[in-house]
Amino acid sequence: MEKTTTASLTAKKTMIGQRLNKPDAPDKATGKTRYINDMVLPQMLIGKVLFAGRPHARIARLDTTAAEKLPGVHAVLTGKDVAGLKFGFVRDNVPLKDKVRCEHDEIAAVAAETEEIAQRALELIEVEYEDLPGVFTPEDGAREGAPQIHDNFPGNKSLHFEFKDGDLAEAEAASDFVVDNVFRPHHVTHCCMGTSCAIADFDHNGKLTIWTQTQYPYNYKMDLAPALGIHPGNIRVIQPPVGGAFGSKLDVYPYEPIAALLAKKTARPVKVMYSREEEFKASPTRQSAIIHMRTGCTRDGTLTFRTADVLMDNGAYTSWGPTIPVVMMRTVSGHYRVPVVDFKAQAIYTNNPYAGSFRGYGNVQAAWATAQQMDMLADLVDIDPLEFHLKNAQKSGEVTPQKSILNECVFVECLETAAAASDYGRKRKEYAAERNKPGRYKKGIGLASSIHNAGGAKIHKSDGIGTILKVDDYARVTVITGASEIGQGIDVVIMMIVAEELGVPPEHVTIVNNDSDIAPWDVGVHASRTTFIAGNGTRRAAQKARAQILNAAARALGELAEDLDLRDGSVVRNRDGAPLLKLERLMRQMHFQPEPELVMVTDYYEPNSEPEGAKYSSNSSAAYSHAVHIAEITVDTLTGEIKVDKVTVAQDVGRVINRMGLEGQIEGGIAIGLGYALSEDMRIEKGMLKNPCFRDYKLITAPEIPTFDLHFIESYCVEGPYGAKGISELPTIVIAPAIANALYNATGVRIFNPPMSPEKVARAIHERRVQATSPDGGVIPS
Amino acid sequence: MQEITTYLAPRRLDEALRATADGDATVFCGGTDLAPQTESGVRQYKAKLLSLRRIEELGGIEAEGHEIRIGATTTISEIRRSSALAEIAPVLVEATEHFASEQIRNAASVGGNLCNASPAGDMSPPLLVLGAAVELACWREGAVRTRRIPLEEFFLGPGKTAKLPEELLTAVVFERPVVDFVGRFRKSGPRPALEISTVSVAFGARIANGLLRGVRVAMGAVAPTPLRARHVEAALEGKPLDAATIAAAVAATTEDAKPIDDVRASAWYRSHLIQVFVEEVLNDVRRN
C-alpha cells in the first residue's frame, strides 16, 4: 500500500489547545434542551412545600385535615411522618421539621394532581407557632445564655478547625510591619437559572429512581439514603440537563427526600420544583464569616507570619458551608510563602439560612482577606510593590506548611506577566498620587492572587474516577464515565482527549454520564477537579483502547504496532502519516474474525494525592495552581459607583485543553466574582431574607462585564492530562480583592464587608473627606 | 389567587370604559408591573381582566400642535424612538434611555408607568418638569366623560392615584415647550441596566437674559410620590446659573427630599445622591 505522501500528511495535528464548541450549545441556544425543570412523567404529581416563614419557633399545633380532604390531593406529610430520618453532614437535619430553626424550614409537604391544587392544599394547612427568641449573628450565638438552636449542640457550636505551624511569638517579634483587620464576607447565593428540582419515583420492589440536579451522584446516594430510611443501593440517580449548579448541588437538600417520601407514599412519580422566590430563600448560600487576620513582614518585605481567627455563621443546619476552613487554611498557610501560621475557625449555629458549597469554596473568603493584606503590606515595605509580591511568591518544588507540594509552580511568571501586560507598577504609583487631588472620577489599579487545589482534593477516602470506553463497528466511541456534566464543559474535554488518542473526529464520541446504574463511580464535579481527574481517566482508558487497536492493526497489516498511529479516522504509518487502513474497517475486521474481539476497556484512576486527614497536614491535591488578577477601575467618588474597565488575568492552567471552554470558565467565574465584589447581597434581617428576587438581588449583567486580557500560563503538570491543571474556581476567588485593592488605589478607602456597593463606597469616601477636613486636623491617610 | 373568569381585549375605548364602569376590573397594558405584583402576592387579580393594548385611539404620539399628546398605551420604546419627542422634549427621551431593558421597554407603557404610581417611576420626573397633565376617562350616563388633572395632583401615595376605579388614563398631555427650554434627567441605581431608580432628578427651565425662568425640578424615590422640588425651584427661579446659585439649590434639596431607608438604599445615600445629581445636572446646563 505504498502511497506518495505530502508534508501535510506527516504533520500530526493535535486536538489539545484547540477551540471547540460544547456539543450541547446549539440545543441550549435554541431552546431545544429539555432541562429537568421541563420534565413531565406519566402519572406525575406535583409536590409543594410549606415553609415556616419565621426564623425560630415551636410548632404548637399542626392540622392537615382540611388539606388532606381537598380533591386532587394524594398525600400530606409533616414532621411526624419523618421522625428519625436524620441526614446532613452532622445529621442535624430532617426532611420535615418538628421545630422551626430558620425561615425556610420545611413544615409540611403535599403531593397533588396540579400545582394549583397543591398550592391550595398548603393554604389549608393550619399551623400555630410559638415564636422563640432567635440568634442572628455568630457572635450572638456564641454568647453565654444564647437561645439554643439544637438541643444536642450546646453553645450553638458546630464545626471547629485548627492548624498551627511554627513559632508565632518569635515571628511576631521579627516583624517590622503587621497588618491587622477584621473582614466580613457576606451571604450570597448561586442564582442557578434552573431552580432546584427533583423528580422521584419508586417501583414496587422499593427501588427509587430520582432525577436530580446533583453534582455528585454516587456519594449523593449515601447522603440521601438516611433521609429516606432506605439502603443507598436501592437508589438510582439520573441527571438530566441542569441550569447551573456552581456547588449548590453538592449536598442533599430537604426538597429531594421530600419528593422521594411523597413518591413513596403515593406510589406515583412526584416532582418538586422551586419558584424563584423559594429558590432564593431555600437554597444554600455562600458561607458568611468574620475573619480576624494578621499578617507580618520584615522591612525588606519578607513575610514572617499569618494568623486567622474565623467565626462562621453556620446557619440553622450544617451542610458543606462550615467545612470551608479546610480550603481557607490552605490559602492562609499557602498564599505566598508563609513561614509561620496560626489558623482557627469555629462555626456557630444561628437562625439564618445555611451555607452549602459554592465555587471557590472558602478561598473566596480567605483571599478576600489575604490578598488585601498583601496589598496593605506592599505599601508599608521599603521595596517596590511588585518586588514584594515576587519576593514572597513560591517557586517549583516548595512545600507549604500544610505539606502541599508545589511541583510545577509558575506564580512568579503569573505575577510578572499580569504586571507587564497591565503596566501595573506605573499606574499604581500614578493613581495613588492622584488620589487626594480634586476630581470626581478616580482611576485605580489593584493586584490580587491566590492559590487553589488544581488536581482534585482528597477530602474523601478516594478522589478517583471510573471510566468505561468502547469503540463500535463504525468507529464511533462511547465513553461511560462518572464525570458529571453540569454545564462546565467536561463533555468537550472528554471528546477532545478521545479524538487525540484514537484519531477520530470529536463529534464521533458519545458520552454517557448521567445514570448511576450505568456509569462507574466518581467523587463529583467539585474542587476544580473534573478536567484533571476525568481527563486522566479518559486518557488512560483511550490509551488502553489505542494499544488494543494498534496491536490488531499491526497483525492485520503485518507492521509493528509502534510504527503505526491513529489519525483522521485511519490507521496511519507513524513516520509519514500515510493512511493504511480505515479505522472503521479495522473495527469490523476485529469483530467479525474467527477469534472476535471488541474494543471495550475500563479504567479506574486514583490521583497520587494524600487524604486530607484530621491534622490537615498532607498533600491533599495532585496539583496546585495560582492566578493573578489585575483590575483597573474608575470610581465615581460621589455616587460610589465602581466601573470595572479591564481585568488582566494570568493563570497557571497547566496546559490549555479546550481554549474556548477555558475562556468561558474564566470569564464566567469572574462574572460570579464581580457580583460578589460589587452588587450581590442577601439582605437577611433577623433571619428573614428581604430581597428574594432578581429586582433586589443584583446579579452582574452584560453591560458591566469588563474587557478581559487573558494570559494562560502553561506549567505542564506532570500528573495532569497532557499537563493540564484544574482551573475553574480561581477566577471567582481572585477578582474581588483585586477590585478592593484598586478601590484603595483610587480613593484611599477599603471596604472590609463586601459587596463594595455604591452606597458603601460613597459613604466611606464621604466620611474620609469629612475626616480630612475636620477642624481637629485629620490628615488624609494614604 | 382569585380566578380570572372574564378576559376582555376590546378595540374601542368606549367598550373598555363600559367594562370598567363598575370599577371592578383589573386593567393592564404591558403587564410589566401587574405581572410581578400578582405573582408575588402583593396584589390580587379581579375576576375581570381587561387589556388596553388593542385600543388604537389610546396609542400614538401627537406632536404637531401647541399641545403634545402621548396616548396611554404608548410604549417606552416608542417614546425612545420618537424623533419628534427627541426634538421637543429630549428630557423625556433621556429618561427612557435608562429604563429597564429592551424587552421591558417594548411592553411597558407610559400610562402603566404613571398609574402604577411608584415613587421611582421614571416617566414621572420628566413629565413633571414638562408641566404635564393626565387625561382620565370614564363611562357615565351613556357617554364617555373625560377630565384632566395636573400630573402633580395625580399622585397620592405609593401605588395610589386620583384616578377613580371606573376611570382609565387615556393620555398624558403637555404644552409644547418653548424653544429655549432646557431639560435634564439623571437616575441612579447600582447597575447600568435593568435597575429601579435609587433616586432620580429632572430639571427644566428657560434661560432668558442669563436668568433662569419657569424653573421646574422634580425628584423620584425620595418621598411617597414623585414630587416637584419647590424649595430647589425657589432657589433657582430668576437667578443666574452660577456657582452660588447651584450651591443654594443643592442646599435646598434637604427641604424637598425626605427619603426613607429601604432594602435598596438608606435615607442618607438617597439624600446624598439627590445633592450630587442636582449639582451635576445644573453644572451640565451651565456648561452647555
Ligand SMILES: Cc1cc2nc3c(=O)[nH]c(=O)nc-3n(C[C@H](O)[C@H](O)[C@H](O)COP(=O)(O)OP(=O)(O)OC[C@H]3O[C@@H](n4cnc5c(N)ncnc54)[C@H](O)[C@@H]3O)c2cc1C
Ligand atoms: C425587569 C423590570 C424592570 C423595570 N425597570 C423600570 C425602570 O427602569 N423604570 C421604571 O420606571 N419602571 C420600571 N419597571 C416597571 C414597569 O415596567 C413600568 O412601570 C411600566 O411603565 C409599566 O407599564 P405597563 O404597561 O407594563 O403597566 P401594567 O403592568 O400593565 O400596569 C401597571 C398598573 O397601571 C394600571 N394601568 C395601566 N394602564 C392603565 C390605564 N391606561 N388606565 C388605568 N390604569 C392603567 C394597571 O391596572 C396596573 O395597576 C420595570 C419592570 C420590570 C419588570
